Amino acid sequence: MSAGLVAAVVACAVAIVAVRRRSSAIALVALQSVLLAALALDHGVGDSAQAIALAVALTAKAILLPGALVRLTLRTRERSPVPPVGHASGRLALAAAVVLPIVALAPDAGLAEHGQDGALALVLLGVSIAVLHRAAVLQAIALLVAENGAYLAALAVPGGIPVVIEVGLVVDLVLVLAVAVTFSDRIHAEHGTGDTGRLRELHDRG
Secondary structure (H helix, E strand, O other): OOHHHHHHHHHHHHHHHHOOOHHHHHHHHHHHHHHHHHHHHHHOOOOHHHHHHHHHHHHHHHHHHHHHHHHHHHHOOOOOOOOOOOOHHHHHHHHHHHHHHHHHHOOOOOOOOOHHHHHHHHHHHHHHHHHHOOEHHHHHHHHHHHHHHHHHHHHOOOOOOOHHHHHHHHHHHHHHHHHHHHHHHHHHHHHOOOEOHHHHHHHHHO
């Protein structure tokens, strides 16, 4: 498994931790999906059925899902970017403090070289994005990043995984993201902003 492509996929997630604008995060997660598909091709597609599954995943991840998020941002314009937690450098430091030790100490799961570290890093970075960003769209993107980690782990399984599981991952992701998009739309309609921190404030007042 290409170390360079795995590093590029992880780097997109790291960049999402740092950015503030929803549009930048959407572009980065779309790029991450394209790089993940390129990684799958580089890793080797054994038959035509897997090639079809890969094409479905690429279309859903790199075009349809980011496209849905772009439409959401156009419907729910913010006067200014929803502020994340702290400064970019602080968010990166916190994410590194979580990701690096866990990746370093994780036992070997028998995945392809670089695959396990990259997959685990993506899942942890997805969680970090969800915790450190308050914009509802970024919460949805956090799901995409974490799911990309699961997909990378599947690619790193020796011998590959059945096509039905690959397609199932994409279907599950579409359903989860549809719920997240609807949730974000509703928050903006009710409160005039996609800042999920407002929900916590309302809960505390209640």
